[in-house]
Amino acid sequence: MSHVDGNALAGDLREIFAVDLTAATGQCSGCGYKGSVASLRVYQNAPGVVARCPHCEEVVLRLVRGRDRAWLDLRGTVSLEIPLP
C-alpha cells in the first residue's frame, strides 16, 4: 500500500489548528531530519492517519478521529516551527 505526501494532512489538521500546519517545519525525533509537514509520508488507509519521516520512516505524527474527539500524537516530532502571518 503506497503512501501520499503530507499535503493530505491539511484537512484533518485544519479541523484542529487555526493555521495551515502543512507549511510548518518539523524535526523527526528518530533521526533529526528537518522538513515540511507536507513532505511527510502519509498512510491514510488505516484506523487513523499515520505520517512518517521521509528520511528514516519512523512515525512522526498520528491522528485518530473519533466520533466527537480527535487524538493527536506527536511524540515522534521534536518540534514544529510554524510560520505566522
Add this chain to the structure above:
Amino acid sequence: MPIVSPGFTGRRQSPDVQLPPGQYLAEDFPVLTAGPTPRVTTDRWQFTINTEAGQRYDWSWQQLIELPAEKITTDIHCVTKWSKLGTRWKGVSLDVLLEDVETAADFALVQSYGSYTTNLPLEDLVDGQAWIAYRYDGEELTPEHGGPARLLVPHLYFWKSAKWVRGIQLLLEDEPGFWESAGYHDYGDPWREQRYQGD
C-alpha cells in the same frame, strides 16, 4: 405497524447474518496499513516470547510450522467498520506456544516487524482464542495481509490481530500499543463496540 421496504434499510444482508453493532459486511479483504509493508523472509523470521522475568523463548520458521497446527474458520471485524465472515486460516494456537512458558503476567504486548505493537490481556491469548496464523484461504499468507505470519485473535477488533508478528512481551502491568496509545480502546470488543477510549 409501518411497513419498511428493505430498500430503505441500507446495505442488504441475509437475515441470518449477525454482525456486531455498526459493522457492514465486506465481500473483499481490505488491506489496512500504517506504514511500509515489511518483507520478512522465512529464513530470517523468528518468533520470541519474553517473560516479565526476562526469560526468552524463540521459534524459527521451521520450528513453528512443525508444531501442531489448526484450521480456523472465523468471522473478523475491523474497527473501520467492515466485517468479513467465514475467513479460513491455518496456524499454531498460542496455547501450544505458551505451554512451557513460566509466567505470572496478566498482560501481553504483541510486537511486529516494522515496530507495530498492540496490547491485550494474556487471558485473551489462551484457551483456543488466538493463533499465529501463516496460511489464509488455502494459500501462504501474503505480506499485504501480514505474512509470513500474523496474530489471529478474532474475538477482538482486527487491529489486535497484529500483522508481521515477531513476538510477545509478557507484562505484569498493561502497556498500550500503537493504536491504543492514540485514542483507540484498550480492549476492543466489537460486540460492545469498544472502538475508542471511553466507549
